[in-house]
Amino acid sequence: MNRRSAEDTRRIINDAALTVFSKSGYEGANMRMIAAEAGISVGALYLYHRSKEELCATVFNGLFKEFRREIDEKVLGLSDPVEQIRVYIGTYMEMAKTHREFIYTFNRERGFTFGVEWKRSFFAELRALVDSIIKRGVEQGVFAEVGKGEATKVLVSALRGYVVSIVIDPENLFSADACTDILLNGLIKRCGPQERADSLQ
Amino acid sequence: MNRRSAEDTRRIINDAALTVFSKSGYEGANMRMIAAEAGISVGALYLYHRSKEELCATVFNGLFKEFRREIDEKVLGLSDPVEQIRVYIGTYMEMAKTHREFIYTFNRERGFTFGVEWKRSFFAELRALVDSIIKRGVEQGVFAEVGKGEATKVLVSALRGYVVSIVIDPENLFSADACTDILLNGLIKRCGPQERADSLQ
DNA sequence: TCTTCGGCTGAACGTCTGTTCATGTGAACC
DNA sequence: GGTTCACATGAACAGACGTTCAGCCGAAGA
Numbered sequence: 001m002n003r004r005s006a007e008d009t010r011r012i013i014n015d016a017a018l019t020v021f022s023k024s025g026y027e028g029a030n031m032r033m034i035a036a037e038a039g040i041s042v043g044a045l046y047l048y049h050r051s052k053e054e055l056c057a058t059v060f061n062g063l064f065k066e067f068r069r070e071i072d073e074k075v076l077g078l079s080d081p082v083e084q085i086r087v088y089i090g091t092y093m094e095m096a097k098t099h100r101e102f103i104y105t106f107n108r109e110r111g112f113t114f115g116v117e118w119k120r121s122f123f124a125e126l127r128a129l130v131d132s133i134i135k136r137g138v139e140q141g142v143f144a145e146v147g148k149g150e151a152t153k154v155l156v157s158a159l160r161g162y163v164v165s166i167v168i169d170p171e172n173l174f175s176a177d178a179c180t181d182i183l184l185n186g187l188i189k190r191c192g193p194q195e196r197a198d199s200l201q
Numbered sequence: 202m203n204r205r206s207a208e209d210t211r212r213i214i215n216d217a218a219l220t221v222f223s224k225s226g227y228e229g230a231n232m233r234m235i236a237a238e239a240g241i242s243v244g245a246l247y248l249y250h251r252s253k254e255e256l257c258a259t260v261f262n263g264l265f266k267e268f269r270r271e272i273d274e275k276v277l278g279l280s281d282p283v284e285q286i287r288v289y290i291g292t293y294m295e296m297a298k299t300h301r302e303f304i305y306t307f308n309r310e311r312g313f314t315f316g317v318e319w320k321r322s323f324f325a326e327l328r329a330l331v332d333s334i335i336k337r338g339v340e341q342g343v344f345a346e347v348g349k350g351e352a353t354k355v356l357v358s359a360l361r362g363y364v365v366s367i368v369i370d371p372e373n374l375f376s377a378d379a380c381t382d383i384l385l386n387g388l389i390k391r392c393g394p395q396e397r398a399d400s401l402q
Numbered sequence: 403t404c405t406t407c408g409g410c411t412g413a414a415c416g417t418c419t420g421t422t423c424a425t426g427t428g429a430a431c432c
Numbered sequence: 433g434g435t436t437c438a439c440a441t442g443a444a445c446a447g448a449c450g451t452t453c454a455g456c457c458g459a460a461g462a
């Protein structure tokens with residue numbers, strides 16, 4: 001039954017691994033589960049990947065690149081910082097919902113310590129992107145300056161918390177519009193002539 | 202060497218369990234580690250707790266009560282909603298830093314599925330508290346109304362994301378003041394006569 | 403001194419894990 | 433038909449885990 005090419009098998013394994021890791025986490029998943037999901041033997045996994053770690057790393061790297069590409073594609077073309085923030089938030093939330101568990105797993109899993117370096121650069125890149133958006137907004141006089149990059153961190157944290165909520169507390173999910181509204185306009189009621197920017201509800 | 206009373210041993214075990222679970226997570230921790238930390242034998246653990254699950258549940262429940270008590274004590278006495286939000290954020294962040302890993306572990310750990318019910322009620326209670334603060338603020342005309350409880354969810358998520366950052370991305374930590382400022386006043390620059398409320402920087 | 407008993411020990415057990423390796427299989431070429 | 437080779441198998445291994453249990457220890461009462 002060696003119909004399949006090595007290339008096909010590799011893809012099948014990667015897909016199965018993504019499915020299983022997403023459903024069970026890194027430590028919760030085991031090689032037998034992945035093999036079963038791929039309809040393949042345990043031994044075959046080791047023909048394509050040196051170890052569980054390396055398999056997980058491969059899957060993660062693919063997902064990261066996809067995420068980064070999509071965010072860049074949608075955000076970098078826009079010129080209005082307000083719009084950029086809105087789209088960033090929307091895209092992030094969409095991606096998070098699509099890859100729910102895996103993103104969360106890779107954020108958390110203790111056993112997945114080898115990915116630390118990638119995580120750092122991943123977060124750093126995303127933060128740098130948001131940072132540049134906000135900085136430009138400040139220069140244009142649209143955004144207020146809050147601390148040194150503190151606004152970026154709060155925004156990043158809100159989205160990070162959103163991912164957590166997806167997995168463990170769905171009741172806490174909010175809409176992208178509401179999130180954008182609050183981060184842009186704040187909770188305090190504005191009573192001056194200045195209206196809430198882009199009030200969407 | 203049976204100097205100690207059962208009560209003392211029970212306390213020693215709970216303390217050790219908190220330490221080990223915090224450091225290694227639920228799945229990462231094992232009974233031998235907890236026994237070693239407590240200076241006790243593995244068997245003794247089972248004289249006081251039926252299983253690893255039950256031990257973790259005990260530790261978690263204690264921490265939850267402490268957390269809830271402290272939040273209530275500091276927030277409920279205040280009358281100004283703005284001040285309540287500020288103190289809530291500050292207290293939450295302080296508690297999170299103190300119990301870093303454990304809070305995060307209990308938020309996440311897949312192996313810790315049995316605590317799901319407690320988690321739900323824990324989150325529900327905290328959300329209800331914030332919700333009531335914001336609702337009162339809206340009634341008093343201090344806060345703008347955003348969706349149905351959406352503001353609460355964004356605030357909760359920002360703090361939840363803060364906890365995540367503590368553990369996996371310390372570079373993303375922000376100050377309580379900055380967080381309060383952004384959630385209250387938003388990112389958009391206010392150019393009317395209305396100043397940023399309680400601007401702290 | 404002997405018995406009882408609360409408190410404790412840690413080797414042993416069964417199960418599950420990541421990984422290996424001797425072996426099988428079928429297509430493609432000689 | 434025979435050989436080669438890429439692809440694949442799954443029983444077996446070594447280690448780690450949660451849990452158990454036969455037994456130890458020292459104080460207190462008889």
